[in-house]
Amino acid sequence: MSKQKSALWMSDLMLLAVAMVWGTSYGVVKGALVLYPVLGLLALRFGLTFMVLSPSLRSLRHVSASALVGALGSSVILLGIFLTETFGIAHTRASNAAFLISLCVALTPLVEWVLLRRKPSSSEWFAVGLSLMGAAFVSGGVIIPSAGDALILLAALLRALMVCVTKRVMRESELTPLAVTAVQAGVVALGSALVVCVLPSQHWQALPSFTAHADFWASIGYLVVACTLFAFFAQNFAVKRSSPTRVALLMGSEPAFGALFAYLWLGEHLSVGAWFGGALMVLASVLATVPFKGGANAAIKMRHATSVDA
Template sequence: MTKQERLLMLSDLMLLAVAAVWGTSYGVAKSALAFYPVLGLLALRFGITFVILAPALRHLRGASARALREVLIAGVLLLGIFLAETFGIQMTRAANAAFLISLCVVLTPLVEWLLLKRVPSRVEGVAVLLSLFGAWLLAGDGALNFNPGDALILLAALLRALTVCVTKRVMRDPALPPLTVTAVQSGVAAAGSAAVAWLFAPRQWQPLPTFNEHATFWAYVAYLVLACTLFGFFAQNFAIKRSSPTRVSLLMGSEPAFGALFACLWLGERISSTAWAGGTLIVAASILATVRWNVSRTSAAQT
């Protein structure tokens, strides 16, 4: 196995781990929102992440003007994702959110085709359809009553697809390591959340819960920062640098399945057998995208 193949395998495993972590983030974020408002929580989460990653900003000095512009765009898109996603979760059912955010898997190949001129492979197309059908089952036999929260989650799915493709172009610049890109994205998300709160929702700024009286809240914040943000976005950017946006989205497509499992274990939600079948199909689609891609790649290398 070559070094490139080992790195690709590592990035695949990291993406599956991120899918599991991000699947739990909905329940954790919902629990944290019981203590602190949306915009304040986002500013806190990404502000702490930015401070931790600030030393990585030194690499920006060697980046081109185009790369700097695109990494800022990626940061604005990330801000949009979390604003739409977090407010959307408050306004809709978890099952609706799981289905609609999974549409990112379907939207990414289309966005990649338009922005990066890469036509999805036949195997990727099959995996996309399989993942979409699984998400439909996971949502509860497709019982989707559209509401404003659903519209926000759908917007977040589209922004996710755009972000993956824009980040792919950013990561083509060898001067920008994944940690640097994550630092810029976090800084833009933190500043943007604070600005939106300051200008449009001043009530979102409240005194921070004290550690002594609300240690649980700070445990939630630590998990969101360390696992869901630092590890999650580093791993995603690391994988995007070595793979295609469609492949990354397919591997991340198992996120709703992990989210359903976490909701069952952590929040006590009841999951139907149909929903479990849907989650299994989503995970199967991620495995198909990984295994078949490696097989075809190996065959191509031998010819």
């Protein structure tokens, strides 16, 4: 039992690290989009990721067809997430995007209940309530979404679906987190390139030079290594060992990191109420890691049941 708890806490720490790097990614992407269009940026980021992870695809030779279909299905959802999220970031503030995407925390328990038949515990619902309260403070109590905001909200719904689908996919014992990450990266890169073919040509431009735009390539390196290679491996690793709702709650600290980075990096300013709302979201994430009887222990029991099913 203690070994299971140790693994759960390790996955929790990895998810908090993912929340931090993904929070900073909004500001980094916002800056990179000044020099390169959305689809080209996605194809470049995930194409490089796929190249680095391609050796892990050898492990798929002995994977069942159903497991491979599941991995491809989750990859298509991920493509939808990044298309809506990145186009949304291009048309709204980085801090606004970081907070709006956190609504996936409130949506995940509902999606998990429908898809995985796991009713969230009372402590999880309490943490979800704190996240929603925080979102209300951030928005001033009313959200009138712009086009960019609406795309971010759609991305939040797709994120909730994604973490639950990934939970099902990672039940397949022959699928490794690295191989799944490689498949996801390849599908996003290929999908972004294909979408370019049906959109105006300005979405595909010559790459900025290394010498004149060193900041751009530093941003690409950070997005590939920290926000993609590490983050998606950590998320796939953690989902296999925890519940989707717990994963979503731990990721709820992402908007606070995103707002702080947008303030420091892009000079965006938030009201006192917005910072208070961000603090509530971080508190919800901390509460998600506390081993309540219905929280962590339930997640451990679910992980044990999942391993038996697999």
